[in-house]
Each structure stands twice: as C-alpha cells, then as structure tokens.
Amino acid sequence: MNDLPIHDIHLPAAISGWPPAIGWWLLPVVACLVALIIYKLVQLKKQYSAPPAYKKMALREMQLLEEKFKHDEVNIEYLREVSALLRRIALSYLPRGTVASLTGTQWINQLNKLSGEEVFTPALGSLLMSAPYQKNISFNKNELLSSCRQWVKQLPEQPVKEETI
Numbered sequence: 001m002n003d004l005p006i007h008d009i010h011l012p013a014a015i016s017g018w019p020p021a022i023g024w025w026l027l028p029v030v031a032c033l034v035a036l037i038i039y040k041l042v043q044l045k046k047q048y049s050a051p052p053a054y055k056k057m058a059l060r061e062m063q064l065l066e067e068k069f070k071h072d073e074v075n076i077e078y079l080r081e082v083s084a085l086l087r088r089i090a091l092s093y094l095p096r097g098t099v100a101s102l103t104g105t106q107w108i109n110q111l112n113k114l115s116g117e118e119v120f121t122p123a124l125g126s127l128l129m130s131a132p133y134q135k136n137i138s139f140n141k142n143e144l145l146s147s148c149r150q151w152v153k154q155l156p157e158q159p160v161k162e163e164t165i
Contacts, residue, residue, distance in 0.1 A: 058089050058152045066145055078141065080132040082148060090114060093155065104129050115154040119147050 065085065069078040090099045093114060102110050108125035112118045120128065124147055131137045 054092055055152055061085055083128050083132055115151045119151040
C-alpha cells in the first residue's frame, strides 16, 4: 500500500534576526527625540510660568496699599497695614502656631528665613517692630515697599511643611 516514494517537506530557511528592519532602528531614535522634546517643554514651562497665584495676590495687595496711601508722606496706618499684610502672607506659608506667637526680632528673623535671605535689614526690622505703636515716626516708604516686594518674590513656591521648620 505505501509503495509510493514520498519526499520530506522542504522548509524555507530560518529568518535571520539580524539586521533588524529599518523601523526598529528608527524606534529608539524617535523615542529619544520625543523624550528630549518633552523635557525641553517642561523646562520652558517652568522658566516662563507665571508666579503662583498667592504671590500675585500679595503683590496686588501691596499695590493697593501703595495706591491707598500714595498721597500721605508718612503714615503710621500704612505701616500697620504693611505689617498685617506680611503676617497674613507668612500665615499662608507656615503653620499658624509657628507664626502667630512670634514678635519682635523673632518675627523679623522668621520673615528673613522664609525668604531665604536677609531682606529686612535691622533698621527695617525695628521699624516694623516698634513704629506701628508710636505716634510720630519718619521712614522711607519706598524702601519699605521695595523690601516687601522683594520678600514676596523670594518666597518659596510651596508652603513650608511643619517638619522643615
């Protein structure tokens, strides 16, 4: 019955894995380019992003104070409001228990520590500490305002966590 001569099936030659097709060469190049583009876009976004909203609000409040007291040469009420604004801003960054109890030199040191450098000089510090409680005082309103603006601009991006204090 099985007298017919049957030959084995001839299989084609195995497909070589090397060299890969052109698509496999382009895939890592395209992936690296996409990663580089994403990295550069993130860097540009960080560089040109607007300041956080709380900084804008603080700067806007300072602008309003400046406009409100623009015509007054020296005003104790202006100094009181600036001091209160600084405390409100600090309360938005630090825990209430840390900021609310600070007075005097400790308060000025905490303001400077929060900004990362000494923005409020000893003269400005003593002005903020004692002047709101005096009747007659002279001070440079522009110097105080520019120091406050510089302080706001140097604040950290995020509120300070309690364990880093």
